[in-house]
Amino acid sequence: MPKNSPTPYLLLANIGQLLTLRGQGAPRRGLDLQEIGLIENAAVLCGGGKVLAAGSQRELLRDPWVRMNRKKVKELDCQGRVVIPGLIDCHTHPVFAEPRLVDFEKRISGAGYEEIAAAGGGIRSSVAVVRQSSRGELSKKVLMALNAMLEQGTSVVEAKSGYGLTLEDEIKSLEAIRDAARQWPGEVVPTLLAAHVVPQEYAGKADEYVKKVCDEMIPLVAKKKLAKYVDVFCDRGAFTQEQSEKVLATARKHGLGTRAHVCQFTSAKLKPLLEHQPASFDHMDCVQPEDISLLARGETVAVLLPGANYFLGYKEYPDARRLIEAGVPVALATDYNPGTSPTPSMPFVISLACTHMKMTPAEAIGAATINAACALRLQERKGSLEAGKDADMAVFDVKDYREIAYWFAWDRCAEMVVQGELWV
Numbered sequence: 001m002p003k004n005s006p007t008p009y010l011l012l013a014n015i016g017q018l019l020t021l022r023g024q025g026a027p028r029r030g031l032d033l034q035e036i037g038l039i040e041n042a043a044v045l046c047g048g049g050k051v052l053a054a055g056s057q058r059e060l061l062r063d064p065w066v067r068m069n070r071k072k073v074k075e076l077d078c079q080g081r082v083v084i085p086g087l088i089d090c091h092t093h094p095v096f097a098e099p100r101l102v103d104f105e106k107r108i109s110g111a112g113y114e115e116i117a118a119a120g121g122g123i124r125s126s127v128a129v130v131r132q133s134s135r136g137e138l139s140k141k142v143l144m145a146l147n148a149m150l151e152q153g154t155s156v157v158e159a160k161s162g163y164g165l166t167l168e169d170e171i172k173s174l175e176a177i178r179d180a181a182r183q184w185p186g187e188v189v190p191t192l193l194a195a196h197v198v199p200q201e202y203a204g205k206a207d208e209y210v211k212k213v214c215d216e217m218i219p220l221v222a223k224k225k226l227a228k229y230v231d232v233f234c235d236r237g238a239f240t241q242e243q244s245e246k247v248l249a250t251a252r253k254h255g256l257g258t259r260a261h262v263c264q265f266t267s268a269k270l271k272p273l274l275e276h277q278p279a280s281f282d283h284m285d286c287v288q289p290e291d292i293s294l295l296a297r298g299e300t301v302a303v304l305l306p307g308a309n310y311f312l313g314y315k316e317y318p319d320a321r322r323l324i325e326a327g328v329p330v331a332l333a334t335d336y337n338p339g340t341s342p343t344p345s346m347p348f349v350i351s352l353a354c355t356h357m358k359m360t361p362a363e364a365i366g367a368a369t370i371n372a373a374c375a376l377r378l379q380e381r382k383g384s385l386e387a388g389k390d391a392d393m394a395v396f397d398v399k400d401y402r403e404i405a406y407w408f409a410w411d412r413c414a415e416m417v418v419q420g421e422l423w424v
């Protein structure tokens with residue numbers, strides 16, 4: 001429930017540090033990723049769910065309209081805290097029913113993620129439980145995750161299906177996302193990930209499964225408007241380059257956007273995949289040098305998911321420095337899922353990006369806001385605090401924005417404003 005009854009105007013006053021992330025409507029690259037648009041002693045005025053003004057408090061309070069209408073405006077005293085755009089989690093897999101504790105313990109005693117998957121664990125074990133679950137049960141789980149995300153500063157979430165792997169169960173998963181999204185104040189971007197792995201019943205018949213994805217699942221999902229994007233897991237143990245291209249080409253033919261899990265375990269050839277104009281390439285642990293320069297010239301965002309490296313106990317992380325310095329637009333996301341990254345926390349991911357990928361706190365926040373908005377092609381409305389954009393903000397109970405990355409695994413998000421309304 002909102003904390004207040006809807007008010008047409010809301011003023012966030014006494015902001016110690018406001019990170020506006022204002023600037024171009026394009027993804028931040030290279031040195032630009034450091035530009036967070038910091039304003040001290042700031043205020044933000046919201047109206048009709050949008051930002052009306054964001055800037056120095058002294059100037060904003062001098063505005064004739066504000067002076068005349070002060071009584072109509074509800075005020076939130078930020079007490080010198082830090083305000084940033086609502087965080088954008090641009091890669092999650094929230095439609096699952098149970099944690100994967102057996103896999104977790106197997107990995108602790110030395111088994112690898114791919115080894116467990118090959119033995120029938122991994123993604124396939126989550127599939128069995130999702131198939132047995134009802135749409136209502138799944139949507140409760142999705143909503144629980146969305147609420148945990150909101151509490152930690154996230155106001156936009158990309159949510160994938162991918163643990164159903166039949167026409168009915170993928171539709172059920174996307175409907176569960178839609179049902180949960182309707183009960184959540186933030187924005188949810190649904191993605192069909194029917195090409196997550198080859199399901200058990202198609203073992204040895206991957207091409208047949210891809211045909212089913214292309215001939216039945218994508219067309220029906222597009223017709224029912226249940227997804228905005230189609231994703232594919234293009235890697236060893238999942239789908240080949242050729243199969244992945246088929247999936248992405250079909251998505252485009254049906255008017256859906258594309259994105260892909262690539263280069264998590266093995267490097268894919270990105271050039272042919274780029275033909276399908278993906279909004280993002282996600283994971284990017286082992287990308288080839290020639291592909292880095294290719295990405296630097298394009299609009300596809302590299303979404304890095306250090307939560308997965310952390311949870312799988314890897315020593316290596318995606319080479320964020322190399323990507324940023326080459327001019328590739330980089331975003332961050334949780335990859336919330338039961339196998340490799342069961343965390344809803346973007347602040348934790350921001351912290352990991354700093355400690356393990358050597359991104360600065362400013363870069364990590366840019367990657368989790370404006371660049372994440374670009375990864376979902378929502379940059380016209382989301383990801384920065386500028387007049388006309390959606391009034392989505394996270395108030396952190398810290399004095400300096402760098403503390404968001406510093407206090408790891410400590411939820412310092414104190415208030416959320418979503419489309420101009422205050423939430424817990």
Ligand code: NIG
Nearest residue numbers: 123233308335337338339340
């Ligand atoms: O992004 N790589 C593929 N998919 C997920 C893992 C899913 C799972 O293990 O359940 C990921 O890490």
Ligand code: FE
Nearest residue numbers: 091093261335
């Ligand atoms: Fe993923």
